[in-house]
Every structure is written in C-alpha cells, then in structure tokens.
Amino acid sequence: MSQERRTDPTKRVGTEAIERRRASAHGLGPAAEHERSQKALERRVAERTRELARANERLQAQVRESERAVHLQATLYRIAALGHGEGSNEAFYRSIHEAVGELLNAESFCIALVSDDGQWLDFPYYVDSSGAELLRRPMGRGMSEYAIRCAQTIRLEAEKISALIKQGEVDADTYGNPAVSWLGAPLMGARGVMGIVVVQSYRSDLHYTQQDAELLTFVSYQIANTLQRRQQAEALRILNAELEQRVLERTQELRRQIVVRERAQKQLKHQVMHDSLTGLPNRLYLRERLERALGALKREPTRRFALLYLDVDRFKLFNDGLGHGVGDEVLRIVSARMADCVRPPDIVGRLSGDEFAVLLENCPQPSSACLVAERIQARMAQAIEIGGRQLHVSVSIGIAMSRPLYQTVDQLLHDADTALYRAKAAGRHRFVLFDESLHVSSVNVLDLEQQMRDALEKSEFEAYFQPIVRLADGGVTGYEALIRWRHPQLGVLGPGQFLPAAEATGLIEMIDWHMYRLAFQAASALLGRDKILNINISMGHFHSRDFPQRLLNLTAQAGVALDQLCIEVTESSLLSDPDAAAEILGRLHEAGVRIALDDFGTGYSSLSHVHRFPLRTLKIDRSFIAPLGQAAQQRSMAIVSAVLSLARSLDLNVVAEGVENTAQRDALLSMGCTHGQGFLFGRPAPLGTGASLRAGEP
Template sequence: MAEAADAAAASARTEEQASRLLQASTPAEVADVLLRIDRQATVLWSTHWPRDITYHPAVPDDAILAEAADAVLKARADGLLPAHLRVLHDDGDQMVAVLHCPAGCPDRLEPAARRLGEVLTLLGMQQSVELLEQAEMLQRSLYAIADMAGSDLDMPDMLRGLHRIVSDLMYAENFYIALYDSGRDSLRFLYFADVVDTQELDPDEEIPLTQIERGLTWYLVRDRKPLMGSAEQLSTQVSGPLRLHGADSNDWLGVPMMREGRVRGALVVQSYLEGTQYTTAEMSLLAFVAEHVLTALERKTSQAELERRVEERTRQLAETNFELRREVIERERGERLQAALYQIAALTNAEDTSTHFYQHVHAIVGELINARNFYIALASEDGNTVSFPYAEDQQENDWSARSHRRGLTEYVLRTGKPQLVDVARVQALIEAGEIEPGMTAKPTLMWLGAPLLGAEGPIGVVAVQSYDAEVNFDERDAELLTFVSYQLANSIQRRMAADALKEANASLEQRVEKRTGELREQIAVREQVEAQLQHQVMHDALTGLPNRVYMRDRLERGIARLRRDPNQRLGLLYIDVDRFKVVNDSLGHLAGDEVLVEVARRLAGCVREPDMVARLAGDEFAILIEQVQLPETASKIAQRVLQSMRSTMTAGDRELQVSISVGIAIIDDSYDSADRILHDADLALYRAKAAGRNRFVLFDDAMQHPAMGVLDLEQALRDALLNDEFMPYFQPLVRLADDVVVGYEALLRWRHPQRGVLAPGEFLQVAEDSGLIEAIDWRMFRLALECSRELVRDGAYITLNVSPRLFQQGDFDRQLLDLTLDIGFDPKYLRLEVTEGTLLGDPEAMVAVLKRLREANIEAALDDFGTGYSSLGHVHRFPLKMIKIDRSFIAPFADGVSPRSSAVIGAILALGHALGVEIVAEGIETQHQREVLTAMGCDYGQGYLFGRPQPVLHWLGEP
C-alpha cells in the first residue's frame, strides 16, 4: 500500500511539474519549476551566448560563469560534463541555457529542457521582431520625409509632418528646426513647438546669430557637432561658456544639419520631463534623420521657387490673353445685344456684299414698318461730306454725295440721336436754324432717321420717309429703326475693322504660340530640376559618384539576388584615404576636395560595368563588385586600386603622394542587411589601417569579437557613470627617514558588477577613445576629495592624477576651485599630478594654469619623470612642488646598485634640492631599494613596501 501511495504521489508531482512547465511563458518561470527540484541550483540563459547572460535566482560568481561557458563548449564537442552542470538547451549558435546544481544535477530534466528551449526560441524571435520593427520604422520615416518633400503640401504642413515623423522615432514633443544663412550669419526658425517656451517665432524672420551668442543653437552652428544632455552636461561639451536662451529643459538633444562640410541648420528636441533622457543611439538617429530633413527642406524650397516662377509666368500669360479677349469681346458686343431680332443678327453675319446686305436690311425693315422710301447715308471721316451707298425712294432720284449742307441727315449726325420729324417739326427746325429751307422734298410728310453710331460718334444715318398722309411713323418705329442702326453700324465697323481684326488675330496667334513655347521651356526646366533633385538624393555633389543611399540600395538588391541564387556572390571594398585630415589641416578644404575628386576618378578607372564606385562620406569610398566567385577576385581588384594611387596627384598647387587603405567583405547568402555588410567591411578597413595603412585586409569572423568587446566596454563605462560604480583608492607617500605618511595618491578603481574591482589599465584606453575620460575624472575628483577630508587632518595632502584633456579646457582651474569650495576641501592639502607630455604640449599655457593654481594654494607634481620628453633643463620653467621619479629607475635597485639608475637619480636629486622641489621615488617594493635611496639623499617614497592602494576606510583604521 505504501509503495502504491508513493507512486501515486510521484505521478501527481510529475503531472504538476508538467502543468507548471506548460504554463511557463518566460525563461524565469521555467527556472522556477526547476528550482523546485533543487533550491540551491542556478539557471543561466542567453539568446546571444556568451553575452547578455541572465541568471535566476541570483547572480553567480565569475567561476560559475566560466564553468557554464566551458560546459557549453564540451557539450558541443560531445565531451563529458561534471555532475553539477547540465546544458538544458543549445541551438548550436547563440541560444543557450545551462543548469548549475552544487549538489549534483537531478535526472529527468528533458521536459524542462524542452520547454526552456521553446521559451528561448520564442524570446529570440520576439527580439528579432523588435529589431526589425525599429529598422522598419526608420525606413518608413525616411520614405515619409522623401514623400513629403515631393508632395504638394505647403511648407507649414510639411514641417508639421516632419515633427510627427521625428516624434515616432523618439520623444519630440518639444521640437524645432532652424536654417542657417552663412552669408548673413543668421537663423530662421522654420518650425518651433515647445510646451514651456511659448514664444512666437516668425519663420520668415532672420535672427542674427549674435542675438543668441553662446547659446546651445549657437554652439551647434559654431562647433558643428551634436550636443546632448542636461544643462550641466552640455556645459562640458561646448567649446566655451554656455548661456541659456529660453526655458531650461531637463534633457536637450541637438544636431547640426550639414551639407558638404558646412552647417546649413539645426534640428533640436528637448524634454522637460523628469526621467526622460536621450541616448547616444537617438543622437545618431537624429543626426541621420537631419540629413534627410535638410534634403527635404532644400527640395521643397526649390520646388516652391519653381512653382512661383511658373505661376508668375502663367499669370502674365493669362493677363495678356484676357486683354486680347476683352478687345475681341468689345467688338462683338453689338452682335450679342441683338439676340431679340435673330433674323437681323443672322443677316448681319451672313451678308456677302454691302449692296446685298443693305437690300436685305431694307427688306427686313420693310416687314416691320413702312420702308418704301428708305436710304442709308454715310459721313466721311472728316464729317464734311455725306454719301448715300443705298437709297430706294419714290420722289428723290439724286443720291449723289453732298457737302456743307444742313439737312435732316446732317442734323442727326450733329445731334447723334434718332429724330422723328413731321411737317410742323420741319418748320420749327428751319426757324431754329438747324436745317436749311428746301433741304427736304416738299411732299415729305413724315421723316424718321437714326444715327449709325460708331466708336467715335455717328458715322452715318439710316432713314425712312413718307409722302402719303396715311403712312405715319411713331416712337415704336423709331426704336426699331434705332436697333437696326446698331446692327448696320456694327456691320460697317466690322467691315472697316476686318483687316485690323485679321492682323490682331494673327498677332494673337503669334503671341499665344510664343507663350506656349515659353511654357514648354518652363515645364522642361521643371522636369530637369526634378531629375537633378533625384540625382542629388542618390549621388555625391562633389565627385558625382553614387552616395551611401545609392550604395545601400544596390547592396539590398544584391542580397535579394543572393536569396534567389546563392552562387551569385558579391564583394564590397571599403576604402579610406590615409591621413586625409593632414591634407585638410595643412592645405585647406579646397585642396582636400581636389584630392577626393582625383581619388574618385582613379577609383572609377579601376572597375567596369556593372561594378560601381560610391562615395559614402568624407574620405570614405566603396566599390561594389557584382561577380565574385572567389575572394582572390576581390583581392586582385584591391591590388589594382592600391596601384592606381601610387602616382602623385596635384592639390593646392602641390604634388602629393596619397595612399589608401581597403577593407574587403565577401557577400554571400549569410548576410541579411546592407548595414551588416558595411560594418564588416569597415572592420576589415580598421584592421588595414592598424596594420600600417596602404594595404588591404579581407574580413573574417574573428574580427567581429574584439570590436564588439570594445563597444560593450564603452557601454559598460557609460552605465558605470550612471550607476556610480567608480571609487577612489589611496596609496600613501612616506618620508623615508621615519616612515611618516606625508600624503596619499588617489587612484581610480571601477567596481564592476560582474568582474569585481578593476584597475585603470583595463578600461582607461577605451574611456580616452570614447571621450568619457573627462566625466570619469571629474567624478573621481569629487569622490576622492569628499572621502579624504579625514586623511588630511594631520597635515597630509592628497594628489590627483589629471589627464591632458582637462588642461585643454580654458577654465579647468576655476572648475577645480569651485569643486573644492562646493565640497569644503581646503585647497592647500591638494596636489595635482601631471605628466611630462602634458607640460610640453603647450608650455606657456601650462605655466599660466599652474601659477594660477599655486596662487590658490594648489601645488603641482611632475609624475613618471624620466619616461617622457622633458629634460632636467626644462623642469625649472614650471612652478612644481614635487617630482616623482618613475619606477623604471627604482626597479634595478632590487638586485643591487645600478650605476645608470644611480647617475640619473643623483642628477634629479641634485636638481630638486637646488630648486627646492620635493623628490619622491615611486615603485619601492623592497627594503634594499629604500636603503639605497635614503643613502642617496632621497627624502620621500611610494610603493608596495609601504602599502598597496586601499579604500579610504582602510587608512582610517575602520573595518
């Protein structure tokens, strides 16, 4: 019964374990299930083994990490693992999980191992998806910027769109874009959005740079480098004193927009939120986006200018066409006013000759009123003669032209108004002197005449008359005849103006044809500008070669071809001009541009279609080789490229011998992105330069690990600054005669979370190269002075090692004094150790700084004397309190007396005593060395014989 119960319990535990494993969705949850088996065990896993290792439940020591790494290597080699280690999962690449059990690992781990492998696989896929999403977001952002530049959006809408795009990539609620005019030395803030600083900035207003002198945007333009951080951090990055303009943000990130080495503007984001800080990756991303934003702004500006010119030309043409149409419409108005009498209007348009027209008009008028007696009279141009081109009358037969007469026809011409005249009216007109007697036929009983009005007055008269008492005319007849007079006058005017109208139409056609030709030219120019813009986006302006964007596109297409046909391998030669900065600094940028153009020409002569030469940036070039079946093919081309540079070239009126270094990456189906190809080729180029330049190096996988190690160490240093992992150790300086401690040297140490306490030799070079050394030094100074106030109570002093970078700051002495004041440390107990190279870098400036420090009671010590560039004759130039003899001169005394070292040390001691300078011997490790130095007259010493570097609590006697 007991056995059955135990079996049932074991089965239940197994089922429970299986259930918990199925529910586990993270490596930590699977580890919790395993820890139920062994509470002392530790699970280690990573998706990038042996980097980024995660532990559960606690952080193991370095020994366990080393054992886990060895276990994975043994398992891959089918070796036997120790009982306390098990490899739970290994995909053969970077996805690994290891179980460490101090008391020995249990059996039956297969279910947990399988589940852990599944969870790790899922985790790796999630990480890959996140990276792809980030890359896709950046790609979409760049496409969106390019689309907006080519769209019909106006400038404000495009700028708001750019703001949205940057906001998708990083925190950019507070954002502005400024364009710099180097000729006017002024800025225009095209776009400004800020939740705190609500000032209104006119995009068209030019702000002189002197108005924001020493501000952050001013430094972006002047220093031409990105800035990032809080106000305190930014003050250490700029080349002079910082003066804030506007609201002070919690974190600030700005990059200059550059074109051909010149600043064209600035792109800035800032945050007023606590805890929101920008990263170096975001700074690089913003700098990359800034280049595309500048391209978009330039393209939109060019497009707007082109559209303005086209619109202006179109407006001028429209005005000309309008004037011409107005003239034609004015001449045709008479026809449009006669719509009520369509027949007359149609007759006017359909007439053949004047006689036929007058006959048809007579017939039409005869259908409306009695026009049996009808005539048309026309005045001469001078108005003195009246002729009768058409007349039909029962009584009158003489219709010859007449002049200087005063009849009814002439009366209408004078008044310019229609006249309805009967017998009584005739008599009244005669009495008034308007007409002469006898000018009308005696039997005429009623006369009706209307003027043929021209543009400058009456040109003639149309008239009807009656000789019968039963035929009368009234006002309605007068209106009709007046309307007919309009038609007739219009027709006559059109006949007189026919030739002029034909000439005007011919002129109009010529002008329209000319304007059409101008429009075609403008359209062609616009198309040419658009083609040039497209070419500029994909090509380098200086050399005319394809640029990095073009190269990346070709690489991506090449990767796509490799996926279809893995045998179509490619090769990339990453090329850098050796010591190009020397050319720029010595001969100027114009000469440097000549060198780049000549290098581009020679590189282009080394390849054939379909291979491509591109300029990536500055003095960096690349050659893409389409068909590389063997690495030797790329090597031969690299040799040809190196050979092409051996002949001299002319730049700045001088003959130059230029060499290049080449890194080669062979592109096969293992590559999945253009960035990785460029990275590997760049690593090979770095190796070529490190090997002595003027050579080529072929990339292999072994190059990847050291570079990644440096990047990891650099990031770890940044994290150490944020996490306050640096601390000072102190080593005593003693008086050799009685072992009395006279001072302590503060030495930098790094409390690494995994590797323990590290000395500077393990990380100092990376800190120097990355520019982090300044921040580390200032942090070290503060910590050393804060914790050493107890050490100096008995009159001892503290020495600090100062890197050359800090002395290059013009206000280093002021900052140091401000630090001592802030901490409350008496400057008279502080000494600064400087190297010989620092003193001789700029001797005059160093003398001035050291004198100012001495005036503030801070003394200087010359460190490692004898290993640098100075001689005994130079020491007296500098205000020094102490000289420290390098340990290389002390070491020979360990086995006896060294004549050479004795001579050097004797000279240093004599010089020091003569100048009143204290002499300290470094590196004393044995009693014999001490005795020899004491006998020679050396007063002070430092070394392991008197104590190794220890934390401050050790020297204060505290546990």
C-alpha cells in the first residue's frame, strides 16, 4: 500500500486545519486554499501513477524473465533429449540449430569440432546467410580457433574483430566473410575444449548482447554434454555391434571351419594339379588328361587329338641376365598368351621351367594343330614390356598327332619333344610336325650324342687349320681353326656330319671349348708374330655372360696374344639375341680381340649388323664366290663389288671364302679384294702336315 493509505484520517484532518489557519494567517481566502489543495492532490495522483507504472514494469520484467527462464529450460531439456535420439548427425545438428534459433538470432550458425589429433577443425554443421560453405580446415587463426584458444565465450563487434586481425590473433583469409557481430561459446568436454558453437550477424541492425552471450554459454554446456552422450552412445553401439559380431562369429565358427577345411582340400587338390607360378595345369594334370584322351582313342579309333610341346626360346638368357623376377614375369605373360589361343576343352599346361604343352582334344587334321601353332607364335610376336624394357619372346613348337600305336603317355610326350628339338635345331621360332622320319632321326641323334660324349672323353675331336692368304702373292696372314672328328669306325667326319646333332643335344658348347683348347695349343707353332688365328663361336655362347672372361682366361693360359685372335660369328647366331651378342662382342673387342662376320650376305639384315657390332672383318660367303670366272658371274660380281665398296667406306677388312681356282682369284683381284681362303690356297689340315698348311698347296 502507498504512504497515503497508511496515514491516520484524524491526523489528515488536523493537518488540513493547520494548513487553513496558515493560509488565513497569510491572508489567503477559501478559493486560493481550494486551488492549492487541488494541485497537491494532482501531485499525489501523478506520483502514485508513476509508482504503479514502475511496479507494473517490474512485474512485466519478472514475467518476461520467468518466461525466458522457462523457455531456456525447455530448450535445454530439448537439447538434452536429442542426446538420446537415434537420428542422423545431420538431423541432430539441425535440431540444435532450431533450438538455439528460438533463443536468439541464429541465421548464421555453425558447430565446429576439434579433430582427435588437434590438427583439424571439422564443421559437421554450417549454415551461413552469406551462402558460404565449410566442411573442414586445418587449425589456424580463424575466429573459431581464437575462441577455442581462449576457452571462454567471446562476443565481438566488427571493430574488435578488425583489431584482432591487426594484432595477428585472427587471420583475415581464414576468418572469411567479415561479420558485424560475432558470438561463439566453447564446447567443454571431459578433456578440455572439444569444439565451439557460433552465431554471427551480417546485419547492421542486429548485434548480440551480453545476455545473448550468457544464453549461448548455457546452451553450449548442454550441447557439449549432449554431444558427449551421443559420442558415448555411438561408442556403445559400436561396442555392442562388435560384441554381436563376435557372438555371430563364434556361432558360425564350426561352419566356417568346415568350409575352410573343404576349401583347403580343394585348394590342395588344385595346387597338386596346377603350377603355382602361372596357374596353369601342371605335368601331373596334363598326364591325367592325356591318359583319358588315349583311353578315348582306344574306344573310338577315329577320334584324333594333338599334343603341342612348346619351349620358350632364349629363356635362360632372360632368367639369368635380367633376374629370376623378370624370368617369372615372362613365363606368366607367355602362359596367359598361350591360354588366349585355345578354347575349352583344350588346355595349356606348364610342364617344367620354360616348357609348356597344349592338348587339343578334338583335332581331326594335322593342319588344325598347325593353325594353333601359328596362332600361338603370332601372339608371341608382340613385344613384352617389363620394367620399362621391351623383350622379344618366341617359342619353338613340336607337334605330335595321336596315333593308334601310342600305348602310353610317355610315348606321345617323347615324340612331341623330338619334334620340338627339331624345331629348335632349325633355328627356333618354328614348329615341326612329328612323323616317322623324325622318329628314326631322333634315335640316330641319341646314338650320336652318346658317341660324341665318348669322343670328348677319348679326345677324338681334332683341330684342322685352313690358311687365309693375300690374293696378290699367296702369303699366309692367318688360319681358321676347323673341327674334325676322327671317328673310330667312320673315319674323319666333317662338322656338317655331327655339329647339328651337337646343337640339338646341347653338346655344342662343350665341343667348342675342347676345340678352343686344341687351337690355342697349336697357336705358338702356327702363328709366329704376325699371323691371325680365327675360331668360330656358336650362338649358345651368347647366352652365357661369363663367356668373354672365360675365353680371355684360356688365351692367357695358352699364351695367345689377343691381337692375334679373331672370333668368327654368323649372322644367324647374332640374330638369336642381338643385345646379348652386342654386349659380349663389345667386351671382347675392348680386350683387343678381332671380330669377323662369317658368311656375310646370307643373313636377314646384313647391313644392320655392320653398324651394330664391333666388326673388323667381313667374310664373303662362298655362294657369291663360286660363280666368279663363269659366264653368269655378273650378279655375283655386282654383289662382291658392293661389299668391297661398303668395307672400304667403313675401314673393314674383307676375306673371300671358297676360292677354288685362279679365275675366281683373278676376278677378286680385279675388284680390289685383297684376301681370300679356299682350296686354291690350302685345304684344312691338322698341325704337323706342313705341306697342306702352306699357301698355294692344292
């Protein structure tokens, strides 16, 4: 109640009487007294009205505060309830945004979380009235990072933000679009600041107040707690899921073991029957299929199949020269290409090393097998690229058609293998179809192989020497060492009678080394100080990287001067592996050994060899010399003349092979050829038959 209501009425009357007496004392009349009383009353009414207005404002403020508190409490409960929901994170953050928006202006609102390693600031929810988007950025000097570093609620206006930028606390580029008013509250977790909730305004008529800051602070606590509960709930969900998975795994363990056991048995069977490197059927699997095919052939004699036996040419060079890893990759690629060339039920199998086999189940004609062989060789013609290096791989193929006389798989494999060796002996990259003549030949080769092994042990191979002379005067300038076999039953055999078999059986290198030792032993008595000793190199030596050093060691032991040694190579041997040949010949050339290209003009690309290899001499093949001095000599003279011209331009020596009469010699002299070799000057003879070694002897 007001003060007037609490005053005693009798006292009020007394006061008015006193006032009237005072007025009378001053000579005031009743009218003046009434006016004065009226004003006093108005003052009292106005004062009371103001008191009532203030009381009403206080009451309304209390009501608003109560409503605000109720609203805040409801919002906090609402946010807390979100922690127990199962909605998506996007829905969760959107609900928080809506809740905060009911308390203060949140047109531009975001929640940022510090990554576990503290290096990144993730924005799982980002809404900006300017249209900007942000998902993640490294922890830097943004406004959010500043508030996180301060670990307290920050309310800033544009001027203060500019000041922070000038102080280096905030980076303008990281901060982004400048806000008129910015408000951020840290999200405090169990281990410190876990993130921040931010609202900002770009409007000049909207500024956040201290009361807004307090509100956002309260809300941030609840958001942080809710986030942690959701994270804990998610961790618990994951844990429960893992537990359920473990229970499921344990429940299924017996079934899994059964499945694994069955799979292991199948895998073991597959491994037993397949090659681990290429995945192809192995020899065991192939034999099983061949046995079935032979059984079907016995039941149906008209049914025919074919077996292709394949060998990768020069594989040892790839494997030894470039490493086993490259060799394995070559085998994998080759096997895949072979498999591409056949269709089920035909199969490709790996027998061992670089040997493969193809079984053509239904192959009525040999021509069908030959077509498959051609298809395989054409597929192999494409270069293989391994480790930036292009490799040119070819295969030799032996083909055996099914025949009623085959009783065992070994017989079939043997005949296919025989055809394969004939293909390799013919120069590789070929296929040969087995027939009865090959059977007879293979028996002869096997017999001859044993005889040659015996000949090596008994020193039946001998070195013969044929002189190389100056055509002008017949003076001897050197000798070519040639091999002969003094066979105990057949007499002296020339190289053409046994060297092809030596190459087919792999004995050629052993025979070569035996020949080199014989030739070097005779060198001191044969050469003197100025003559040259020529020896022949088989293509197999180009597959051995230690060949140059081994040859140099042998010359040193025998006392042969390197500048008196010339090695002769044929074009076909160079073609077997040009890269390896160039390397080996280069090493010998650097040591001082001379290099001669034998049978020049009979190869596929003679001129290219002249430039690629370190040659010193060209030996013109006897096929170009034989027509000289005859009526039809024009073409041969043109070829020989061209060779001589080429040799002069490249500073190469030339030796004409197979000079047998004076007409040929004179024709060569007329064209400017200076050196020759042939029966006109001396037949090949062993050391000790001096007459045969002198130039000019028939």
